[in-house]
Amino acid sequence: xxxxxxxxxxxxxxxxxxxxxxxxxxxxxxxxxxxxxxxxxxxxxxxxxxxxxxxxxxxxxxxxxxxxxxxxxxxxxxxxxxxxxxxxxxxxxxxxxxxxxxxxxxxxxxxxxxxxxxxxxxxxxxxxxxxxxxxxx
Numbered sequence: 476x477x478x479x480x481x482x483x484x485x486x487x488x489x490x491x492x493x494x495x496x497x498x499x500x501x502x503x504x505x506x507x508x509x510x511x512x513x514x515x516x517x518x519x520x521x522x523x524x525x526x527x528x529x530x531x532x533x534x535x536x537x538x539x540x541x542x543x544x545x546x547x548x549x550x551x552x553x554x555x556x557x558x559x560x561x562x563x564x565x566x567x568x569x570x571x572x573x574x575x576x577x578x579x580x581x582x583x584x585x586x587x588x589x590x591x592x593x594x595x596x597x598x599x600x601x602x603x604x605x606x607x608x609x610x611x612x
Contacts, residue, residue, distance in 0.1 A: 479503060479504065479505055480504045480505070480525045480526060480591060480595045481504070481505045481506075481507075481522065481523075481524045481525050481526075482499060482504050482505070482506050482507075482524055482525065482526040482527065482528055482591075483506070483507055483508075483509065483515060483518055483519065483522070483524040483526070483527045483528070484496060484506055484507070484508040484509070484527075484528050484529075485508075485509055485510075485511075485512070485514075485515045485527060485528070485529040485530065485533055485541055486508065486510065486529070486530040486533060486557075487510040487511070487530070487533045487534045488530070490559070490580075491530070491557055491558075491559050491579075491580045492508070492528070492530060492557060494580055494581070494582055495528060495557055495578075495580070495582050495587075496508070498582035498583075498584060498587050499528075499587075499591070501584055502584060502587065502588050502591055504526075504591060507522070507524075510533065510534065511533055511534055511535045511536070512533060512535050512536035512540045512541060512544065513535060515527065515529075515541060515544055516544050519544060519545070519548050519552070520548070520549065523548075523549070523550040523552070524552055525552060525553070525594070525595050525598045525599070526552060526553050526554075526555060526575075526591065526594050526595065526598070527541060527544075527545060527552060527553070527554045527555070528554075528555050528556075528557050528578075529541040529554060529555075529556055529557065530557055531556065531557070531558055531559075538554070538556045538569065538574065539572055541554055542554050542572055542573045542574050545573070546573060550602060550605075551598055551601035551602050551605060552598055553574075553575035553576075553594040553597055553598050554573070554574045554575060555574065555575055555576045555577070555578055555590065555594065556569045556574050556576075556577045556578075557577075557578055557579075558577060558578070558579050559579065559580065560579070561579060565577075575590075575594050575597065576590050576594065578590060
């Protein structure tokens with residue numbers, strides 16, 4: 476990727492986000508953490524992160540609220556929900572509601588790196604398309 480990815484981490488407890496933060500550092504992803512949807516909304520508008528990794532629930536909302544924040548953001552970004560157990564129905568719900576992906580610990584660098592690269596490229600393509608003038612025929 477041509478530039479480093481910036482990821483916002485939304486969580487109010489250390490697990491599973493702290494192991495994720497270390498894995499993202501190993502992948503050279505810059506991170507910043509907030510503990511609520513309100514803080515996430517403020518930081519998204521100020522910093523335009525590429526990715527938001529969110530815990531399933533935080534003190535003032537849930538992953539679905541974070542997806543809604545992403546949909547309202549000025550600059551495109553992708554949300555990746557971080558769970559702590561395998562649940563196929565929940566995974567499908569997360570994807571259907573607009574999250575880019577759903578990840579679980581342990582965070583292996585190969586698999587997590589693929590998710591980060593794919594999502595980062597997806598966001599960059601969407602941002603590039605957003606700045607291109609519309610072609611009228």
